[in-house]
Amino acid sequence: MQERVKGPQFDIVGTRPVRPDGADKVTGRAKYGADHRVAGQLVGKVLRSPYAHARIRSIDVSAAAKLPGVKAIITSADFQEQPSEFVPAGEMLVNYRDVLRNVMAREKVLFEGHPVAAVAATSESIARAALKLIKVDYEVLPHVIDVVEAMKPDAPVVDETIITAGVTPPPTKPSNVAKRVEFVLGDIEKGFKEADLVIEREFNTQPVHQGYIEPHACIATVSEDGTAELWTTTQGHWVARAHCARLLGWDITKLRVTSSEIGGGFGGKTVVYLEPVALALSAKTHRPVKMVMSREEVFKASGPTSGANVWVKMGVKKDGTITAGEAVLKYQAGCFQGSPVQPGCMCAFAPYDLANVKVVGFDVLSNRPKVAAYRAPGGPISEYAVESVVDEIAEKLGMCPIELRLKNAAKEGTKAAYGPKFGPIGMVECLEAAKSSPHWNGPLGKNQGRGIAAGFWFNIGGETTVNLQLNEDGTVTLMAGTPDIGGLRASLAMMAAEELKIPYEKVRPIIGDTATLGYNFVTGGSRSTFSSGLATVEAARSIIKQACGRAAKLWEIPEDAVTWEDGEIRPAGDNAGKFKAMKLADIAKVAGKTGGALVGVGAISAQGAAPSFGVHIADTEVDPDTGKLTVTRYTVIQDAGIAIHPSYVEGQFQGGAAQGIGWALNEEYIYDDKGRLQNAGFLDYRIPVASDLPMIETIIVEVPNPRHPYGVRGIGETAIVPPMAAVNASARRATGVRMFELPLSPPKVLKAMKGGKSA
Amino acid sequence: MRYESPDTLEAAAKMLAAESGDARVLAGGTDLLVQIRSEILSPALVVDIKKIAETRTVSEEKGGFRIGAAVAGAELKEHAKLKKAWPGLVEAANLIGSTQVQGRCSLGGNLCNGSPAADSVPALIAAGAVASIVGPNGRRELKVEDVMLAPRKLALTKGEIIASFFLPARPAHAxxxxxxxxxxxxxxxxxxxxAVSLVLDASGTCTAARVGLGAVAARPLLVEDAGKALVGTKVDEAALEKAAAAARAACKPIDxxxxxxxxxxDVAGVLTKRTALIALERARKA
Known part of the structure; x- marks a missing residue:
């Protein structure tokens, strides 16, 4: 581990101080979603559908309501209908008709685990007993799980209101295809004509869960006067507030939401599940209601990302110039429209500078839980398929896969198929770093193979507020509103300390609640260090400006005769040396006398987010008798812009790779013939455990983002994009066969090896 | 749900027999408590047998060992003499769950949970272990391979408890x-x-062999033909191939x-060969 990634450009940025939230997390003092307790709290439990698809004829709660200890029962009748319209909620569109139905089923249950009623009772055992007393009369309907099956004309229709959008003329009949999208650049027919080699392949991937260790949990309390508080584990408490207020028909100001420490989210905690239910139960009883999902509920009823069927065709000249890229992506949305197929389309060929591209995507409903964002939503699926074809091209041309990618790599000025021209980006730098890495040039053992793959993710900015207070003793309190998932508080404190020229330890960063700070969009889109960092810098510069004003007042000289240099406020120009320079701490002491507290606010809609490219190298070893693949060495190379805290950048790289390796090797949803999930737990939904992985090596590439004062790019998501293709490419060399389906689980690999199925 | 923790097997058997509802024996609880919490089971009575001395003791008996049914996997691992005589059994018991689970999980619980995939059961079968069972009508003995009949179904009658397992004396080169x-x-x-248990003579020829398989049928299997394939051989490639074929032939797995x-x-055959080779290597040194 390098002390710094590069030479010391800055005093604090780029170093590795201890994280401010570390001690409490290590000792267990930190409060996660389920750790909050309030006097008099009730236990809330959800009754869930045992069927994948059924019409609800009636719900009878009378017997449950009579059970002593049951304080409230709610069903969909307790929520007002929402119109079907897409409204912007940050970067995403939300249809509250669907959000409402996801929280509590109305006409139909659409997946096994779909909530149909909820109970608040004085104990968990009473709540469970009450659920058993609720009688739901179901008319079981045919269901569909598989994405290709769901697109067939005779498939059971999940939502009868869906008419495929993006098709002219519009279809007359409802289907499971909610949307068709298309991105075109140049002329693919011309491109394929220029090609010496054309490869066409079909891939299948499984839906995978974010696998956060902390289950969804919240506690809600609604007062007799209609004001309410909600503590919840979330990636965005302002967004949770908006969703809850909308579903409950409340003014936003009545609801105050506090985010707990969060035990992983990866996109999956940008959605409300329990929160509106807990609030509705509390509104009926005026007692606090606590709800915690079991692991089984997390798997059955919270969002995975899509499984997909992806077809890719690429043309290439003998010299390795890619002449055309075409893809068709069919993404599972779950039971409501809104799969990440659009970003999937946009990412598919993004690492390359291509003249001719066509990508078509379909958003497809089936009787599964509605998908939720998962780390670079959509990108890993399409890029797995494209990168696997790129690897095959390299093999067929007898070209080094790095050289092939270098020949076609996107650079500053490349026009991406989805529209924009890239600014300074690090794709070439990552490939060069990979080429000279110890791993790429290291030895391989028996039954081992090495693969490489690239990845891309956009990253976003968005609405962000940070509040800085200069305390009386010169220390600083920093309040941000993007929940800290991956070391945000450390990174923001470092940027504040760098700006204010005070020690890192003098800044105390916290995450504020929705009543104490201006609006913040979710922690997502790899935006929190970028956006809250920008807001922090703005707030810090405001404090400096205010402090300079106070000094001018004290010295009785014009404000423009005061400068900020080397962490000191100094008289400048004609007044230079006439007054003793002051530090922020000196101003803090006299704040009361000079005009009151010094508070800096950065309230922005962050612009200028820059994409991050990454390249991963994977070595796998196959047990030829059992087909079991083991990742023996793994390196993540990624452009971070500038790494504020390199340890947390490396942690994100490693975490993304670990999740991607799980996606590649073992993770999948297994349904029975009735559409019931068979592996709703970590025992049989196999995320990697620590001993499954080698120490994941990291190389931080730094191509600064010119639109950020410290050069920050978002880095959290790109790291999950390349692993599936990198592992697939390495498996091809370890096993001798090329495979087109995830996960690469032992039965499949052994079968492929025995069949000698190869491209 | 009633919880009892009697001091004697007789008292425990009586309580279990007297209960009209579902009655369960609690040893380490690493399966039972999970099943209760997830509402797969809701017993009327849980009888904890950990206060009963025999269930919690490892002792030497007739040159072999008697292992209490509720002795934790981690305790087996710390028993140097047992580990030397039966390394395979001890390692099987210590593959159950996590380090934390190994502090509680037991051979008795692993068998009586009634899973065809239980790790320690093939090892007990290969070892020729005999379960000592106490019930309302006294004590009886049953070979481990005869205890489980089908998933979640045991050859125990109402009120019967597995108190301990007896492992026979080990000759040299075993x-x-x-x-x-x-x-x-x-x-x-x-x-x-x-699981494979082997005995060699001074020349290295296999004189006895038992092969136990798990997760390939409705219950853990003793594959006698696989053992026979090794007896009288030097456990060479041909014998191993024959044993692997016998193991594959015995499999009646499900998708x-x-x-x-x-x-x-496929993998049953692969593992039979690999396991036999480890047992062979150990037997040569024993």
Missing amino acids: SDAYLRFIPRTEMDIAVVGC DKRGTIEFRT
Whole structure:
């Protein structure tokens, strides 16, 4: 581990101080979603559908309501209908008709685990007993799980209101295809004509869960006067507030939401599940209601990302110039429209500078839980398929896969198929770093193979507020509103300390609640260090400006005769040396006398987010008798812009790779013939455990983002994009066969090896 | 739910027999408590047998060992003499769950949970272990391979408790081994489990062999033909191939979330060879 990634450009940025939230997390003092307790709290439990698809004829709660200890029962009748319209909620569109139905089923249950009623009772055992007393009369309907099956004309229709959008003329009949999208650049027919080699392949991937260790949990309390508080584990408490207020028909100001420490989210905690239910139960009883999902509920009823069927065709000249890229992506949305197929389309060929591209995507409903964002939503699926074809091209041309990618790599000025021209980006730098890495040039053992793959993710900015207070003793309190998932508080404190020229330890960063700070969009889109960092810098510069004003007042000289240099406020120009320079701490002491507290606010809609490219190298070893693949060495190379805290950048790289390796090797949803999930737990939904992985090596590439004062790019998501293709490419060399389906689980690999199925 | 923790097997058997509702024996609880919490089971009575001396003791008996049914996996691992005589059994018991689970999980619980994939059961079968069972009508003995009949179904009658297991005396040049196949490296359930116990003579010829298989049929199997294939040989490649074929022939697996019929059958043969080679290596040194 390098002390710094590069030479010391800055005093604090780029170093590795201890994280401010570390001690409490290590000792267990930190409060996660389920750790909050309030006097008099009730236990809330959800009754869930045992069927994948059924019409609800009636719900009878009378017997449950009579059970002593049951304080409230709610069903969909307790929520007002929402119109079907897409409204912007940050970067995403939300249809509250669907959000409402996801929280509590109305006409139909659409997946096994779909909530149909909820109970608040004085104990968990009473709540469970009450659920058993609720009688739901179901008319079981045919269901569909598989994405290709769901697109067939005779498939059971999940939502009868869906008419495929993006098709002219519009279809007359409802289907499971909610949307068709298309991105075109140049002329693919011309491109394929220029090609010496054309490869066409079909891939299948499984839906995978974010696998956060902390289950969804919240506690809600609604007062007799209609004001309410909600503590919840979330990636965005302002967004949770908006969703809850909308579903409950409340003014936003009545609801105050506090985010707990969060035990992983990866996109999956940008959605409300329990929160509106807990609030509705509390509104009926005026007692606090606590709800915690079991692991089984997390798997059955919270969002995975899509499984997909992806077809890719690429043309290439003998010299390795890619002449055309075409893809068709069919993404599972779950039971409501809104799969990440659009970003999937946009990412598919993004690492390359291509003249001719066509990508078509379909958003497809089936009787599964509605998908939720998962780390670079959509990108890993399409890029797995494209990168696997790129690897095959390299093999067929007898070209080094790095050289092939270098020949076609996107650079500053490349026009991406989805529209924009890239600014300074690090794709070439990552490939060069990979080429000279110890791993790429290291030895391989028996039954081992090495693969490489690239990845891309956009990253976003968005609405962000940070509040800085200069305390009386010169220390600083920093309040941000993007929940800290991956070391945000450390990174923001470092940027504040760098700006204010005070020690890192003098800044105390916290995450504020929705009543104490201006609006913040979710922690997502790899935006929190970028956006809250920008807001922090703005707030810090405001404090400096205010402090300079106070000094001018004290010295009785014009404000423009005061400068900020080397962490000191100094008289400048004609007044230079006439007054003793002051530090922020000196101003803090006299704040009361000079005009009151010094508070800096950065309230922005962050612009200028820059994409991050990454390249991963994977070595796998196959047990030829059992087909079991083991990742023996793994390196993540990624452009971070500038790494504020390199340890947390490396942690994100490693975490993304670990999740991607799980996606590649073992993770999948297994349904029975009735559409019931068979592996709703970590025992049989196999995320990697620590001993499954080698120490994941990291190389931080730094191509600064010119639109950020410290050069920050978002880095959290790109790291999950390349692993599936990198592992697939390495498996091809370890096993001798090329495979087109995830996960690469032992039965499949052994079968492929025995069949000698190869491209 | 009533909880009892009697001091004697007789008292425990009486309580279990007297209960009209579902009655369960609690040893380490690593399966039972999970099943209660997830509402798979809701017993009227739980009888904790950990206060009963016999269930919690490892003792030497007739040159062999008697292992209490509720002795934790971690305690077996710390028993140097047992580990030397039966390394395969001890390693099988210590593949169950996590480090934390190994502090509680027991051989008795692993068997009586009634899972065909239980790790320690093939090892007990290969070892020729005999369960000592106490019930309302006294004590009886049953070979471990005869205890489980089908998933969640045991050859125990109402009120009967497995108190301990007897492992016979080991001659010179004898040892055992256990391997399982899981897609991960730990924290998993066997897709196939295989235990082999071997005895060699001074010349290195195999004089006795027992092969136990898990997760390839409705219950853990003693594969007598696989053992026979090794007896009288030097456990060479030909003998191993024959044993592997016998193991594959004995498999009656299902397709499920953990593996396919084809895969389980294949891997049963692979593991039989690999496990036998480890047992052979150990037996040569023992």
